[in-house]
Each structure stands twice: as structure tokens, then as C-alpha cells.
Amino acid sequence: MAALIGHSRPEFVVSHSKNTSGSRSSLAVLPTGVVAAIFFYRIVLDALLIRTYFNPDEYWQSLEVAHRMVFGYGHLTWEWTEGIRSYVHPLVFAALYWILRVLRIDTPFLVAWSPRMLQGAFAAIGDVYLAKLAQRFFGRGPARWALVAQLSNWFMYYCVVRTFSNSLECVLTTIVLYYWPWPGLPAVHAPLFGSARRTALVVAAAAFVVRPTSAALWAAVGLHHLWHLPTTRARLQFVLAEVLPIGALFLALMTAVDAWFYGQLTLVLNNFVSFNVLHDAGEFYGTHPWHWYATQGFPAIVGSLLPFVVLGAVVSRRWLPAVLIAWSNAVLSALSHKEFRFVLPILPLAMAYAGVALWHPIGAGRDQPFVPRVRKPRLDQRV
Numbered sequence: 001m002a003a004l005i006g007h008s009r010p011e012f013v014v015s016h017s018k019n020t021s022g023s024r025s026s027l028a029v030l031p032t033g034v035v036a037a038i039f040f041y042r043i044v045l046d047a048l049l050i051r052t053y054f055n056p057d058e059y060w061q062s063l064e065v066a067h068r069m070v071f072g073y074g075h076l077t078w079e080w081t082e083g084i085r086s087y088v089h090p091l092v093f094a095a096l097y098w099i100l101r102v103l104r105i106d107t108p109f110l111v112a113w114s115p116r117m118l119q120g121a122f123a124a125i126g127d128v129y130l131a132k133l134a135q136r137f138f139g140r141g142p143a144r145w146a147l148v149a150q151l152s153n154w155f156m157y158y159c160v161v162r163t164f165s166n167s168l169e170c171v172l173t174t175i176v177l178y179y180w181p182w183p184g185l186p187a188v189h190a191p192l193f194g195s196a197r198r199t200a201l202v203v204a205a206a207a208f209v210v211r212p213t214s215a216a217l218w219a220a221v222g223l224h225h226l227w228h229l230p231t232t233r234a235r236l237q238f239v240l241a242e243v244l245p246i247g248a249l250f251l252a253l254m255t256a257v258d259a260w261f262y263g264q265l266t267l268v269l270n271n272f273v274s275f276n277v278l279h280d281a282g283e284f285y286g287t288h289p290w291h292w293y294a295t296q297g298f299p300a301i302v303g304s305l306l307p308f309v310v311l312g313a314v315v316s317r318r319w320l321p322a323v324l325i326a327w328s329n330a331v332l333s334a335l336s337h338k339e340f341r342f343v344l345p346i347l348p349l350a351m352a353y354a355g356v357a358l359w360h361p362i363g364a365g366r367d368q369p370f371v372p373r374v375r376k377p378r379l380d381q382r383v
Contacts, residue, residue, distance in 0.1 A: 047120030047161040066093035087261040126171035133178040134352040146355025155301035172207035173345040205250035216331040283336040312353030321349040
């Protein structure tokens with residue numbers, strides 16, 4: 001298992017600078033101006049320019065429900081009458097609608113477009129954390145090219161700003177993978193919850209209540225971490241003092257929210273698993289062969305960057321992201337109903353590999369500035 005991480009740093013990966021404490025790496029990848037540009041890109045040039053139709057769940061599983069929660073009317077599909085969907089994700093947009101209503105600015109334009117703009121802001125946060133995650137794994141230069149890959153990927157542009165639960169799951173997944181204490185990688189500082197691991201667990205629990213299918217990825221990540229913990233006591237402390245309390249807290253919050261809006265105790269998670277996993281009733285909406293994600297679905301959303309993803313994985317010799325991609329694809333392949341957006345949360349890992357391949361021919365073993373420097377002409381240079 002340790003070989004999956006690749007403890008020996010590849011030759012092209014730059015050393016991670018350290019802060020004054022000496023124990024935690026400095027992972028300030030992007031200048032403030034670049035971060036602001038990313039937010040402008042996602043909120044204005046992405047969220048407001050996408051005017052096409054993709055999938056009805058963008059509305060039936062989020063905005064229609066949120067609109068009904070705040071304004072008293074909105075269409076609820078059979079999924080809500082049968083109790084297989086949680087109100088946690090629509091509650092995010094219901095809070096936004098409530099603010100618009102209180103401020104008396106609930107105009108048709110803002111009601112229609114502010115949720116997508118909010119998701120665009122979430123997507124921008126995911127972009128920043130993708131750059132930070134890529135730096136932890138591969139170094140500063142590849143991280144910046146990974147950001148270029150992320151921002152230029154066609155499916156990320158097309159899907160991540162839509163109000164799917166998969167879109168928010170994608171952002172939360174990237175944050176978790178950044179904060180997670182991967183062995184052999186520089187640690188990160190997370191003052192909010194006392195430790196990076198605890199922060200990652202909190203965000204992972206949030207991703208789970210937003211999209212329960214994310215449990216497959218977190219199970220693999222958690223087991224990998226348990227394997228690398230040095231003692232039985234450390235393993236018990238991880239499970240009993242962190243995983244179970246945090247998980248129980250978020251399950252209780254999820255149950256409370258659903259009980260409030262359904263008007264009765266509704267075990268949404270139980271209904272969701274029974275419908276989608278045990279009975280595989282999702283096949284009613286279409287089926288695909290078992291290999292669809294590997295041969296069509298995931299390669300299609302990676303698009304023209306696929307050769308760079310493969311090359312980046314080979315050049316980097318860090319196989320853990322590839323294992324997580326393969327594991328997620330394999331688990332989702334067990335279900336007959338498959339969609340492109342279901343593998344959106346692991347797309348940033350592929351973009352991190354693409355960043356390695358895009359940087360490697362240019363970097364040539366040295367860290368490259370994000371913006372190429374323009375050499376000033378010498379005073380004695382003749383025109």
C-alpha cells in the first residue's frame with residue numbers, strides 16, 4: 001500500500017518550502033489576483049454564460065425544492081413523496097432564496113440565476129483547492145498547470161456550476177483530499193477544527209449527506225489511512241474519537257433536517273440505499289454496460305486532456321490518485337444506471353495528473369512562474 005503513495009519524490013517535483021514552524025509546508029500556490037480572476041471566471045464567464053439544458057435533476061432535486069421551501073410553491077417529483085432525497089442540499093439554495101426574500105430583492109433574474117452564481121463561487125473554491133492539492137502531490141509548477149487544465153476542461157466548465165448535488169460533492173471532495181494526512185506528503189495547517197484530519201472528516205461528512213454515494217470513496221481513503229497508522233491505539237482513537245462522533249453528528253443533523261421538512265421521521269439514507277443499491281431501481285432511467293465508465297464515461301469528460309492525464313500519472317510515479325480514480329469508477333460501475341456527472345467528483349484528480357504532463361516538458365526540473373516574466377531590454381541594446 002505504501003508503494004501507491006510513492007514515498008520517493010520524482011526528480012522533477014520541486015521541494016516544498018517550509019514555514020517558520022518547520023513542520024508544515026507552505027502551500028500558498030496562487031496570488032490574490034489569480035484567485036480573484038478564478039472567481040470572476042466561474043461566477044460570470046461560466047455560471048452566467050451556460051444557457052443550455054443538461055439534466056432535469058439540476059432543478060427537480062435542488063431549485064424547485066428550495067423554491068417551495070421559501071416561497072411556498074414549486075414542483076416536487078415522486079422522489080420527494082417517497083422520501084429518497086434529503087433536504088440538506090436544497091437547503092443551501094433555500095438559504096439563498098430566504099436572504100433574497102428578506103432583502104426584498106427576489107427578482108425573477110436573481111431567483112433564476114443567483115443559485116448558479118453561488119454554485120460558481122463554490123466551484124471557484126474547488127479550483128483553488130485543486131491547485132493546493134496538486135502542489136501537495138506534485139509541486140508548485142505542476143499545480144499551476146493543473147489549474148490551467150481544470151479551468152479549460154470542457155466538462156468541468158459545462159457541469160460544475162450547475163446546481164447538481166454532484167457539483168457541490170466535487171468541490172467538497174477536492175477539499176477533503178487536500179486536507180487529508182497522506183503519508184509521505186507535507187502536512188497542512190487547519191486551525192478551524194484543530195487538525196487537518198479532523199477538518200477533512202468534517203468536510204467528508206458534509207459531502208456524504210449531500211451525496212451518500214461518496215461513502216465509497218471515503219471508505220477507501222479511511223481504510224488506507226488505518227493501514228498506515230502506527231499502532232492499534234492510534235487506529236482506535238481515529239475511529240472512536242473522530243470518525244464515529246463526526247459521522248453521528250452529521251447523520252443526526254441530516255435526520256433532523258429531513259424530519260422537519262418531511263413533517264415526520266424519514267430515514268432518507270435507508271430509502272436511498274434501498275432504492276439505488278439494493279433494488280438498483282435507477283435502471284428505470286437507462287442502463288449502460290459495466291465497463292461504460294472506464295471505456296466511455298470518464299474518458300469523455302476528461303476529453304482532449306486524456307493523453308496528458310495518462311502521461312502525468314506515468315511520469316509522476318505517484319499512483320494514489322490513479323487508484324482513487326479507478327476505485328470510484330469500479331464502485332459506480334456496479335450500478336446499472338450511469339451518468340457522466342456521477343464521476344465529476346474525481347475529475348480534479350485527473351486534472352492534477354494533466355498538470356504534471358503539461359508542466360514537465362516546460363519545467364525541465366525547475367519551478368516555473370505562473371506568469372512568464374518579460375525580460376527587460378538592455379540599455380545598450382540597439383533597436
